[in-house]
Every structure is written in C-alpha cells, then in structure tokens.
Amino acid sequence: MFCFQCEQTMRGTGCTGCAGVCGKSAAAADLQDELTSALIGLARVCQTNAPTAQTHRLVLEALFTTITNVNFDESTIQIMIDRVRAEKAALGGQAGDYDVRQIWKADEDIRSLKSLILFGLRGMAAYAYHALMLGRSSEEVDAFFLKGLAALGEDWGMDELLPIVMETGKVNLTCMALLDEANTTAYGTPTPTTVPLTIEKGPFIIVTGHDLKDLELLLKQTEGKGINIYTHGEMLPAHGYPLLKKYGHLKGNFGTAWQNQQKEFDNVPGAILFTTNCLMPPRSSYSDRVFTTEVVSYPGLVHIGEDKDFTPVIEKALALGGYSEEQHFTGINGGTTVMTGFGHGTVLSVADKVIDAVKGGAIKHFFLVGGCDGARPGRNYYTDFVKQTPADTVILTLACGKYRFNDLDLGTIGGLPRIMDMGQCNDAYSAIKVAVALSEAFGCGVNDLPLTLVLSWYEQKAVCILLTLLYLGLKNIYLGPTLPAFVSPNVLNFLVENYNITPISTPEEDLKKILG
Ligand code: FS2
Numbered sequence: 001m002f003c004f005q006c007e008q009t010m011r012g013t014g015c016t017g018c019a020g021v022c023g024k025s026a027a028a029a030d031l032q033d034e035l036t037s038a039l040i041g042l043a044r045v046c047q048t049n050a051p052t053a054q055t056h057r058l059v060l061e062a063l064f065t066t067i068t069n070v071n072f073d074e075s076t077i078q079i080m081i082d083r084v085r086a087e088k089a090a091l092g093g094q095a096g097d098y099d100v101r102q103i104w105k106a107d108e109d110i111r112s113l114k115s116l117i118l119f120g121l122r123g124m125a126a127y128a129y130h131a132l133m134l135g136r137s138s139e140e141v142d143a144f145f146l147k148g149l150a151a152l153g154e155d156w157g158m159d160e161l162l163p164i165v166m167e168t169g170k171v172n173l174t175c176m177a178l179l180d181e182a183n184t185t186a187y188g189t190p191t192p193t194t195v196p197l198t199i200e201k202g203p204f205i206i207v208t209g210h211d212l213k214d215l216e217l218l219l220k221q222t223e224g225k226g227i228n229i230y231t232h233g234e235m236l237p238a239h240g241y242p243l244l245k246k247y248g249h250l251k252g253n254f255g256t257a258w259q260n261q262q263k264e265f266d267n268v269p270g271a272i273l274f275t276t277n278c279l280m281p282p283r284s285s286y287s288d289r290v291f292t293t294e295v296v297s298y299p300g301l302v303h304i305g306e307d308k309d310f311t312p313v314i315e316k317a318l319a320l321g322g323y324s325e326e327q328h329f330t331g332i333n334g335g336t337t338v339m340t341g342f343g344h345g346t347v348l349s350v351a352d353k354v355i356d357a358v359k360g361g362a363i364k365h366f367f368l369v370g371g372c373d374g375a376r377p378g379r380n381y382y383t384d385f386v387k388q389t390p391a392d393t394v395i396l397t398l399a400c401g402k403y404r405f406n407d408l409d410l411g412t413i414g415g416l417p418r419i420m421d422m423g424q425c426n427d428a429y430s431a432i433k434v435a436v437a438l439s440e441a442f443g444c445g446v447n448d449l450p451l452t453l454v455l456s457w458y459e460q461k462a463v464c465i466l467l468t469l470l471y472l473g474l475k476n477i478y479l480g481p482t483l484p485a486f487v488s489p490n491v492l493n494f495l496v497e498n499y500n501i502t503p504i505s506t507p508e509e510d511l512k513k514i515l516g
C-alpha cells in the first residue's frame, strides 16, 4: 500500500506496510487505489459518452468512499469498484482503468499537483453528496468531477495541471454554496445556540459526522420513544438550525473531536451512529453499539442502508438504557456548554454593529481559527493561540478543530461572543461570505482586512477548502500542524511566493507577527 493523503501519514511521508496510521488495511488501501483507477477510467469514457445522473451520483459515492476515516471495509470497496466498472460498460466505454499508482511514482511535482486535484475532488465529493441527499446538484460541479478525474490520467506537466488545481478550488466554492443553500433551505438559517455537554439519564443515541439529513431522519424515527439524541464531532452545528432544534429530544453534544472517540466511547451506554468520517477502528468495549450509514463502512459493524430504517440503532439504545444518573461532562478546558449557530446569516445580520465596532476600534482584528482536529501533540498550538489572542479580537471558527477551545469563555465584544462557531468544515463558505461582505463595506480587498486565517488540516475536505481560499486570492494563511506530505518543495515554493502560506510556529511568535 501507499497512501499519504492525510496529516497523520506515517513519518510525514506516506503509509506503507500492512496498515495505515488510521487503521486502514493494506488490502483496503490497495482496493481504494483500484477504485480510483476505475473512476479515472470512467471519467475518460465520459469524455465521449454522455454520463447520466446515476453516473454522477456514483462518482460522488466512490470518491467519498476513499476519504480518510470513512471506509475500512474491503468487501464494500470491492462492490463500489464493480459498480464503477459496470457503469463504464453501461455507457458503452471500452477503455480500461488507469492505474493510479502511476501518480504515486511520477515526478514529485506532477505527483504533488495531481494529489492536490485528487484529494481536493475527494473532499468536494463529500459536500456534493450531502447536497444531493437534500435534493441539490449542480451541472458545473458534476461536470468538473469528471474533468478533474480525467486530467489525472493525462500525461500533463505543471502548466496544464496548475489551472486544474485552481479550478478545483473554484468549483468547490460553488459546491459549498450549494450545500449551504441545501442546508438552510431544508433546516432554516442557523441561529446562535448554547449547547449543553450534559447527558441526561435514560436511553440515548450519539450521532456523528456531517449529514444533517440522517440526523433529521433519526430525530423523526425516535420521536416519542423516550430516547435522547446527542450530537458528536462535526454534527454539533446541527443545534443551530431551527428545523432541527425544534425536536425536544435533541438534547446536547457528547464528547469532543474525532481523535478522542476511542476514549470517550469506551463502555458508553448508548448507541452511536456514524453518518460520515471520522470513524476510528472501534474498540471491543463499544464496537457492538456502533452503526454506520451512507458510505461509511467498517468490517463487522451493522450498516443502515438506503431505506434509512434506524430500528437496530433504536433497539440498541433502548437495550443499553443509558446512564442511570445525569452525567456532567465538560469540554477540553472544563467548560460545561459550547455555542454554535454563527453562520453568515447571523453574522451578516449584525454586520452594521460589527463594522461600527471595527471603525470605533473596539474590534482590532479577526481570526479564523478552524479546520480539522487530529491526534498530533502540536495541535495544542490552536488552544494556546486562541487563549493568547487579545481581548479586542474576534475568533471565528469552524469544523472539528474548534473543540480545542470552544468551551472557553472569552467574553463578548459589542454584545457578540468573542468566539463564534460558524459550523462544519463546509461552512468555510460562511467565513468567505463574511470576509467578502466586510471587504465590500470597508472598500478594500480581503487581504487588506484585519483578518488572519489560522488553519489546521487533517483530511481531504481541508484540501478542497484550502484550494478555494487560494482561488479567491487569500494570502498570509497560517497552516499546521504540519505541511502536507504531498506538497513537493517546488509546489510549496509556488504557494509561498504567490500566497505567502506560512507554516505555524508558536502562538507567541505568530501573534506578534500578525498583530505587530
Ligand atoms: Fe473533522 Fe473529520 Fe469536517 Fe474532517 S470530523 S477531520 O472529517 O471534515 O473536519
């Protein structure tokens, strides 16, 4: 096996041997390569033979399957490979698969650019998939998946590949906008919401991942059954959506970010539903109560299929019975509640207040401290950074990296909390909307705003978001905890020279540089 798509890759160079750091077996990794090879073959066929709606959906599912911490199951990956090959045949395609391992062996700059495209497409596929589950799709986005995949099979140089890298960022902006529209149309505009970390007594289900539609279906199926529902990880922002929070049994949030799940789920007396990443190999103390749905798959776990009949999850929760007494959990820093719901709808509704606060000097600087969390020790940088930001600064955040500091009470500025959670990783779209609105209000470019992005990355959704930020011309991004293994020295030079991407150093030094 060879895989270097995520931040925790072995020795910072690539997972090889019999398993990845994430627990993915060599056999599963090889099958994911085979799946990607088949997808590139399918995309090549679609250059001459018109794809159907089914083709587009399959491409999303197959790309999503290969994201870190989504699928560890050789049998379901094999089924996906067979489906892609069958689709190619159904479209009348004669061409064989393209061997993706050629990319891993290519010249390091070509490998780097093709990796940026492939991993960006994988991340974007997750967003497009969630939008599709809510009935939204886009011809531009669908077509670009095929264009990008086909490009991976071309014998192209940097001049041809760089524009595709940037186009991945452009199309991902469209894709995040599509998902934002899908989420807010289905569930309303998120509003600021305080979310308890207390687990009440009695049966409960923990729902994790990014798929709001799955949460809604589960809330409907558990209504009146005496089961409480708690979000986990990237599902936390669900509490901000009016049409989800109307369910009285959606009670609060359990636990912190994904990398703590093996400890936090240990012997938990409730059922756990994974709608997307990040799934870690479940330990025996709780593996009997973990369920998967959508493209998430792990050998031996019960999978909820397309009929979305959550009966096995519900029965497990009832059988386990929950805690006999209320449990008072806290966040990483000892806080008993967290807040969410500060999407662009809310922040821009008070734009006048924000602009006045900046003009009057009450707000000196905005930080977007967000992205993925992970297990690396250096990630406490983000906690320390936020703790050290001056009282006249605002911290916007999103994705699971926020669990490092979202239970901190840093007070308020002009009636707004200093830490504002904009939502999931895909809600980077909200941050972009706010930045653009502020730049218009101040009559300057986004790079001239008193705004700095301090990002943490882990998996491939972070890749497509980073590409979107670059496409928008955002400069001076601080990135950590380490740089991607798939960025070659030349590609890094390009990013530093054109965008001044800076690896994080220490909170003290970086804050001095930013505010200096
Ligand atoms: Fe966190 Fe994992 Fe959102 Fe990522 S829960 S690293 O999938 O996409 O972020």
Ligand code: SF4
Residues within 6 Å of the ligand: 003, 004, 005, 006, 007, 008, 009, 010, 014, 015, 019, 020, 021, 022, 023, 024, 029, 067, 068, 069
């Ligand atoms: Fe290694 Fe990450 Fe690939 Fe897993 S997804 S095999 S940890 S690089």
